[in-house]
Amino acid sequence: MEILRVEDLCKTYGKGETEVKALNHVSFSVEKGEFVAIIGASGSGKSTLLHILGGVDRPNSGKVYIDGTDIYSLNNDELAIFRRRQIGLIYQFYNLIPILNVEENISLPVLLDGKEVDAGRLNEIVDTLGLRDRVKHLPNQLSGGQQQRVSIGRSLMNTPAIILADEPTGNLDSKNSKEILELLKFSNKKYNQTIIMITHDQELALEADRILTIDDGCIVKNEKIR
């Protein structure tokens, strides 16, 4: 089942001489349960692509369908709510709220929806991520790896259609990187969770089911690994 379809995306920054084509007619699609890595050099347009997929930056033209919904036909508030429910975002710098504890940070998307937190789901995620004895800690009491695990937990909490991870290990040492990647793969298998990971690390990308290579705003390679 197709969960993400990207049609002819274009995005430019600046005007006139300084115009930069960050995305140049990009199209691809992702099946449910796939773990896709997008790799590219600095400035290749991969972050722009991720932002547009995540519904936080609007394209100049083209369409993004997530689970059948054309997300840029939604207005800002609808898009925010859609993002809250259907897209999980994992950032390089974790972006946790420093004054909320682990449990609250993980539950944030549910709390923003004004819903009751499903304690079973929360416990399962906490246990899966190995954060059981840290639930009441604040982010600054955690190591980088632990913080990233919290942000994975947050992205999983609402069982979104897709999880977008932007250099999730970019800020971590090799041991922690490996752990995080294992966790992503584990969630991918366990929950049949679609994950799109952006990285510039070839080795990391090889762990994914499929690698999309982006250069100069175009998809130049689309290779299935397993």
Added chain:
Amino acid sequence: MNILKKLTLKYLKQNKKRTIVTIIGIILSGAMISAVATLAVSFQQFMLKVEIANSGNWEAMYENVEQDKVKYLEDNVKFSEVMKMLQIGMAQNPYSDEHFLYIKAYDEKALENMALTVERGRLPQNNKEICISASFFDGNDNEPKIGDTITLSMGNRISSDGYELISAPEEEGETFNVTGQKTYTICGIISRPDFEKSSDPFNGGVTLLDSSDISENSKWDVAVNVKRVHSIYEDSEEIAENLGLYPDTNAEENVYPITYNTSVLLYKGVNGTNGFNEMLYSVCGILILIIMVGSIMVIYNSFAISVQERKKQFGMLSSVGATKKQIQKSVLYEGFVLGCIGIPIGILAGIGGIGITIRIVGELLKSIINQGNWTLELVISWPTIVIAIILMALTIYFSVRLPAKRASKITPIEAIRQTDDIKEVNRKKIQTPKWIRKVFGIEGELALKNLKRSRKRYRTTVISLIISIVLYVSVSGFVGYLFTGFNSMYVNPEYDYIIPYSLYSDADTVEKEQIQNFEQEIKQTERIEKISYLYKYITTATIPKEKIDPRLQEEFSNDANFFSPPKMKTVLIKYLLIS
């Protein structure tokens, strides 16, 4: 609790310093607004008190009410207080042919509230004692003194055509029809009571009401205070109609015999206008407006900084799916929480502060205004407090609205890209002239570059500075004018000595010379700082008869003296004001 509210509270607790600074801003603003409003109300109540002392604590008076109708007024639910005055009647003045005595018996409430001012002695304590208007006494040797007993012939003044006269000037051919005798002991001398006008042919006397004086034919004047002062005119007329009080046959139609204490009613805010209330309200309005504008600037800045600090948080929240509305609400909630703490403290502080000020200033004012023994007192009124709360809520709302909108516009991208601040810098924009480094050193250059980089923040700082200077200058100027105006109204102009002298235009030259020498002498006196001259001309003039309004011509036609003034003269009164 909603997660965003919880987040806001946590943030406020974490940033205690900034939170306290914002609350202090709100407290100051609330204190100033409530202080101004409370001062105004206190001052108005003070003026009302002075006015009540002058013209009595009553609002409306029904005149010439017949005995069988008094009860209706006494029992009327619309009145909060009823003061009865029985018309005892006219008496011949045993010491002078020129004037009569007109006596009324007041009940105890009337004695207390009708603004009787005892000059000497005391008020009557029974119906055998009487207080007499000071204007009764001419200073002759044969006049009675306090403690003396006087026997009066009571009766009616009857004109030559047989009408009863009361206030009408003495007529030729009028007679006095004696109906009885009354004996009183003089217990006090009072200032002219309000039923005696200076033009009346009688002087007033006041005794205490006793049921033995009441008869079937008694006539009363009944003064009242009403419960609902704002509809006093309509209500009073309705009552008069129900009573069957009829308009004076001489007066125009539909004018009921009701007198209103208009000056007191004006201070109570009923109908009509007097300069004082309007001045007070407009001055307060302007002051409060200035305070509000200033406060909005200060509080706005505080919230703008807060939003700047929480920018990352908002961006992050929005990337997790918080809507614009949720983020706006979160900032508004921050304002709400701070308002809930700051407004009550501010209003209490303002009232407390003005209470202390009034204590100190009240005594000073007492000596300045010279209006009897009345001191300015703190008056706390609920409507004022409610208005202050509303104004403060508006102030905070206007301060928070813009930062809240700005917060909601923060995109997740801005939160993700943490290098945002550096990227925006434009090299040309932050170029600084070379002399800056020479004069101020590298520190100065860095400071200027920083200002140029964040022009917006720099602009708010400059605007805040400008506004606070403008506020200070305008408020102090305003208050200065206010005091000058107030002084010229209630206090004499500034001088230490005044030397008045009159010059007749036809005065001989010798006198003029003398005066000029005198002035010269004063000018040369040491330690005289300033001499001001004030001239006042009083002239009489002859007006040809034809140029006078025909209606007046008739009035004057019998009195030839009006048209032949004494020798025309100009009087020049010259004052030397020496400080």
